[in-house]
Amino acid sequence: MKTASKRKIQIIVDVLMTAVLLVLMSYSIAGELIHEILGISLFILFTAHHIFSLNLTKALFKGKITPTKIIKIICDILMAIFMLIMLLSALSVSKYVFAFLGINFLSALARNAHTFGAYWLFALISIHIGFHLDFMLAKPMKNKKKKTVVLLTVSALFLSGLAVFFKEGIYNYMFLINKFVFFDTRSGILLFILKYISIMCMFSIFGLALLKFTKIKKGEK
Numbered sequence: 001m002k003t004a005s006k007r008k009i010q011i012i013v014d015v016l017m018t019a020v021l022l023v024l025m026s027y028s029i030a031g032e033l034i035h036e037i038l039g040i041s042l043f044i045l046f047t048a049h050h051i052f053s054l055n056l057t058k059a060l061f062k063g064k065i066t067p068t069k070i071i072k073i074i075c076d077i078l079m080a081i082f083m084l085i086m087l088l089s090a091l092s093v094s095k096y097v098f099a100f101l102g103i104n105f106l107s108a109l110a111r112n113a114h115t116f117g118a119y120w121l122f123a124l125i126s127i128h129i130g131f132h133l134d135f136m137l138a139k140p141m142k143n144k145k146k147k148t149v150v151l152l153t154v155s156a157l158f159l160s161g162l163a164v165f166f167k168e169g170i171y172n173y174m175f176l177i178n179k180f181v182f183f184d185t186r187s188g189i190l191l192f193i194l195k196y197i198s199i200m201c202m203f204s205i206f207g208l209a210l211l212k213f214t215k216i217k218k219g220e221k
């Protein structure tokens, strides 16, 4: 496949994965059957994403090991583990697509693993997206005027995401303080997705900052 068309498909897969993830987080607001179908779609997209990023994954293990490579590898491994947790727990919690399997044992554990896994996976994928935002901001950061605008926008996005994160009590679900997620079905899916985009931006900016920090420490560009 030509590099340009491969790149286009790669971008489509990445955008789809992000969109599917945001809808998945809304669980009952989007609809239970839609949730299960989208859940399986994310696994298919995840496989495609890995095939397209294979060269980058191989590059992570080639040459000198740097702090940047280490945090990327850790994040990649954790994401893969959490994807596996989501798939295994889905086999038990499923009410539609996997119901025919009749897997009912350890159902309480599977439910908790599904909730715990979903929020950590969401945070990790957002951080991972942040690791790849570097190239997008490289050009405007070279211009003095644009740099101020970028820094102000990034700070505002980070702070508003952090506020939504605390207001929605996401930490309660990440640390299983609250095992039952509250979904406000009255406010609709659009508002829900906007809130989660904001939290996603917060984690992505954290990822970007983490990457910058390891590069500064190592003197990398």
Ligand code: HEM
Binding pocket: 021, 024, 025, 026, 027, 035, 036, 037, 038, 039, 040, 042, 083, 086, 087, 090, 091, 093, 094, 095, 097, 098, 111, 114, 115, 118, 119, 121, 179, 180, 181
């Ligand atoms: C990586 C993909 C997935 C993500 C990010 C995800 C995310 C979520 C979230 C945030 C909830 C709400 C948590 C709660 O109410 O405690 C949930 C619940 C649920 N999900 Fe998923 N999910 C994924 C894949 C799947 C798949 C593949 C299936 C089934 C085929 C599935 C079936 C369910 C069911 C049945 C519930 C309700 C559990 C219960 O409270 O009884 N999910 N999921």
Ligand code: HEM
Binding pocket: 014, 015, 017, 018, 046, 049, 052, 053, 054, 056, 057, 060, 072, 073, 076, 079, 080, 083, 125, 128, 129, 132
């Ligand atoms: C569980 C989900 C995911 C896993 C396990 C995963 C894993 C990986 C791996 C292993 C790489 C190559 C090595 C690296 O740079 O870290 C990569 C690259 C990349 N990922 Fe993901 N990823 C996931 C989801 C996403 C999502 C949702 C996006 C959405 C934007 C995304 C965007 C990217 C980008 C832009 C690259 C660089 C590809 C390139 O420029 O060729 N990833 N991912």
